[in-house]
Amino acid sequence: MDELLDKVVSLTVSSNRDRVLNTINLIASENLMSPLALRVYISDFMHRYAEGKPFKRYYQGTYYIDELESMTNELFNKLFNSRYSDVRPVSGTIANASVFRVLAEPGDKAAIAPVQAGAHVSHTKFGTLGALGIIQVELPYDPESMNVDVDKAVKVIEEEEPRFLVLGGSVYLFPHPVEDLSNAIKSVGGKLVYDAAHVLGLIAGGAWPNPLERGADAVTGSTHKTFPGPQGGVVLFNDKDLYKRVSKTIFPWFISNHHLHRIPATAVTLLEMMEYGRDYANAIVSNARRLAEELASRGFKVLGEHLGYTRSHQVLIDVRSQGGGAKAAKLLEEAGIILNKNLLPWDPPSAVQDPSGLRIGVQEVTRIGMKGGEMEVIAELMHKVLIKREDPKKVRREVEEFRKEYRRIHYCFDPRSRQVETLLDLLG
């Protein structure tokens, strides 16, 4: 018993904390919360229920969370220039499910961005779309622009008349063509859903086009990727009717309670993004481009060179000459550089266990204060492991030494600016 208990505590607290503090995390879908967001995250709200919408709950005792939740929705509207928002989906996938379910009945069609242009599994027949019985129509891909082929996509939309179109993705370097396709989907009576899970923080900081201002009817997102809040989801709208229909679907179809402790932490993150979001988002995009250039200059095959490599937080590299994605990701992990193997546009889906590429995201290293010079160091460390074939264990010592300088989270309020007692303090 004691041994198991010790194990639970040490794996959770010290082992994993040390892992994070001693490695360079380049997973494109993760981030670090600010110290102040973290302080308000650990609260009694994690024990409570508040089914329904603020001020119209099915439970008593919810008056404070009512206020916090409506404030959080208003902050979303302010930051993203939307009219309505709902922060109750507990994840990006649940946000997608709620919107998709409203826009189509089982047996209807939905058009999605090509998987090569980064569509998420929840957009596909293998994920949420399939679970809802909605038929997937994949739009054509243009290898030259690494994006949806707009002319061919318009034809497919006119022929197939899908109920909705999903743009936005998990692996993409350049914005999807929202403006170009919104008229096409509207001309067949459909809606445009933009899944901003990855780029929500970039949109917040003005470094990525805001899809709501370019014809999207609903924007879904995760609140923990480039947007550096607690894990959760959100949906943003301008159309009142659509907002009301989706809200009625989120509860009671896809959630009952919505994990209340993430609401104040999301609010703190929104306030921090209002203050620091521009600098943060610009730093991410310039770091991504710099890392791409530094990798290319060291002999890596970086995708999108003819388009300036990237406009997002991501960089994609083809590591077939370094032994393939699976091997490269594993070697880098041994050296303390954490990222994931990824399918590249030419890979068949069956290559998922050993794809051609690596996906790199720089939002978390940006958050701990890294800039262009540090991108050069990271490129050099990767070069040592994958091209010069130095011993990963030896490189790992360099990684740990380098990582020591970056202990503080940037682009956020000073945690000492507020006296926040956490639940732990209150319990002694």
Ligand SMILES: *Cc1c(COP(=O)(O)O)cnc(C)c1O
């Ligand atoms: C990560 C991701 C999701 C899923 O978000 P969760 O919050 O993990 O459920 C949905 N869509 C896209 C494009 C994503 O990248």
